[in-house]
Structure formats: C-alpha cells, structure tokens
Amino acid sequence: MSLMKGAAQSMMKALLLDEKEGLVLQEVPRPEIKCDTDAIIRITLTAICGSDLHALHRGGGDPSVAEKIRGHEFVGVIDDVGSAVQRLQLGDRVLGMCTIQCGQCPECNRGRPVYCHQAMRYGRHVDGAQAEYVRVPFADHSVVPIPDALSDEDVLLAGDIFPTGFMGAQNGSIAPGDSVVIIGAGPVGLATLASAQLFGPAQTIMVDLLDYRLDKAKEMGADQVINAAKTSVVEAVKKLTGGRGADVSIEAVGRKETLHHALASTARGGHVSIIGLGHGPV
Numbered sequence: 001m002s003l004m005k006g007a008a009q010s011m012m013k014a015l016l017l018d019e020k021e022g023l024v025l026q027e028v029p030r031p032e033i034k035c036d037t038d039a040i041i042r043i044t045l046t047a048i049c050g051s052d053l054h055a056l057h058r059g060g061g062d063p064s065v066a067e068k069i070r071g072h073e074f075v076g077v078i079d080d081v082g083s084a085v086q087r088l089q090l091g092d093r094v095l096g097m098c099t100i101q102c103g104q105c106p107e108c109n110r111g112r113p114v115y116c117h118q119a120m121r122y123g124r125h126v127d128g129a130q131a132e133y134v135r136v137p138f139a140d141h142s143v144v145p146i147p148d149a150l151s152d153e154d155v156l157l158a159g160d161i162f163p164t165g166f167m168g169a170q171n172g173s174i175a176p177g178d179s180v181v182i183i184g185a186g187p188v189g190l191a192t193l194a195s196a197q198l199f200g201p202a203q204t205i206m207v208d209l210l211d212y213r214l215d216k217a218k219e220m221g222a223d224q225v226i227n228a229a230k231t232s233v234v235e236a237v238k239k240l241t242g243g244r245g246a247d248v249s250i251e252a253v254g255r256k257e258t259l260h261h262a263l264a265s266t267a268r269g270g271h272v273s274i275i276g277l278g279h280g281p282v
Contacts (some may be wrong), residue, residue: 014069014131023070031127031135036084039139041076041094045152046129049073049160050186051277071130072098072122073160075152079133087140093152094143096129096136098160103141113141157191164275165191169199172248172273176200179241183262184252184276185213192250192275193220205240207233207261237265246270254278
C-alpha cells in the first residue's frame with residue numbers, strides 16, 4: 001500500500017487486538033528508530049501463527065497483548081537502520097525471526113537465543129509485523145538476509161513454523177529405523193513430519209481429529225494416520241508398532257489430552273518431544 005505525501009507519511013495500516021472488537025485494522029503511527037541497534041522493515045509478506053489465534057480467543061483484555069500490533073512471522077525490506085547496525089543495509093530483503101534476541105548475552109553466545117536475557121516478543125513486548133512497517137530491536141541478530149535465489153514465499157515459513165517442527169524432530173532424537181508418532185497434523189505438525197523424515201525413521205504415524213489434515217499428512221509421506229475422533233490413539237499406536245509403542249512421540253498441539261497420548265504411546269526408553277503451545281496446568 002502506498003503512503004500519501006505530507007503528514008500522512010507518518011501513518012500506516014496495522015492489525016491490532018481490541019478488547020471489545022477483536023482484531024481491527026487501524027491507522028497508527030509508522031514506527032521510527034528508537035535505539036541505534038534498531039531497523040525499520042517494510043513488510044512484504046506476513047503469516048498467522050497459532051499463538052495469534054490464542055491471543056484472539058483470550059481477548060484483548062489480556063494487558064500483555066491488548067493494543068499491540070499482532071504478528072511475528074514476516075518478510076520485508078530494510079527501510080531504515082540505526083547507527084550501530086552493521087550486518088544490514090537499506091534495501092536488503094530479510095526474514096524476521098519469531099523472537100528478538102540481543103546476540104551478545106551468555107545464552108545468545110551459547111547458541112540458545114530463546115533464553116536471551118533481553119529477549120522480546122512481537123505483539124507482547126513490542127509491536128508486531130501485521131502492518132506496513134515494523135521496528136526490529138537488535139536487528140543484526142533478529143532478522144536474516146534472504147538469498148536472491150529465493151522468493152519471499154519460499155522463506156516465509158522459515159521464521160517460526162518450520163523451525164519449530166524441525167526442533168520437535170531434532171529434540172526427539174530420531175534415529176534411523178525408529179517409529180515416530182506425531183500428535184497434531186496442523187501446520188506445525190506437518191512441518192514436524194517433513195523434518196522427521198530427514199532423520200530416516202522406518203515408520204511415521206500422524207494423529208489428528210480432522211480427516212483433511214490427515215489426508216495432507218499422507219500426501220506428505222506419512223506411513224500411517226490415526227483419527228483420534230474415531231479410535232483410541234494409544235491402542236492404535238501400540239497396534240502399529242507391534243505392541244511396543246513409538247520410539248519417538250512428538251506432541252504438536254498443547255493440550256492435556258494430547259500430551260497424555262504422547263506419553264502413553266511411547267515405548268520404554270523412548271523419547272517424547274513437546275512443542276505444542278500449552279495453556280493452563282498439565
């Protein structure tokens with residue numbers, strides 16, 4: 001969307017969570033550089049995460065999300081940079097990471113930026129990217145340049161959804177020949193399936209309540225699918241694994257019931273990897 005000349009250039013369209021009206025598209029001030037490590041990015045593509053839906057369903061009454069611009073999965077072009085930014089230049093196409101990290105604290109230096117001492121989240125601590133522009137703190141460490149050979153569409157899911165699925169498979173310690181069950185065949189679960197296949201399992205089993213998701217899982221190479229609305233998940237997994245249970249279970253939903261299914265479906269000495277975004281005690 002082009003911006004009008006004059007005073008209107010300081011405004012932009014953005015998607016906010018309102019306490020009464022839910023998600024609303026509003027005119028808001030365009031972000032500006034606040035710290036010398038900031039960058040301003042002109043958004044070209046943005047995606048919707050399940051956590052955005054969770055915030056919507058909880059409502060704007062949550063003070064940590066109300067009146068904040070939503071969105072943490074995005075691709076864009078560097079529009080402005082602070083004086084301390086060294087790795088980025090105006091006009092660079094970049095992919096945003098789902099979290100903001102300083103790149104200098106002990107945890108960042110250990111390669112664990114999710115535990116960054118100054119970590120921030122879009123839509124909670126700072127405004128997000130479902131807007132025409134977004135301000136990115138610690139820009140050198142919170143966005144990455146996109147190779148010219150890749151389109152914006154090629155990389156959009158690499159900011160959050162696909163790495164989450166890959167982490168789920170990696171943390172499951174999948175070994176060649178293992179049987180793997182993935183609970184949840186939504187976007188993250190399907191990314192987990194694609195990632196799990198890289199580790200050489202002998203069998204992949206997908207579980208969900210919706211047949212259309214399970215059909216997609218079969219298209220993507222799942223060996224077996226289980227509709228949890230129609231059969232006992234644990235019994236079905238045990239039957240498909242000769243009574244042992246799966247060597248690796250990956251939970252990609254975030255509910256008490258699905259976590260129980262993952263634990264109960266796992267063989268003795270197996271691994272359970274949990275990537276579902278849970279709410280409430282388990």
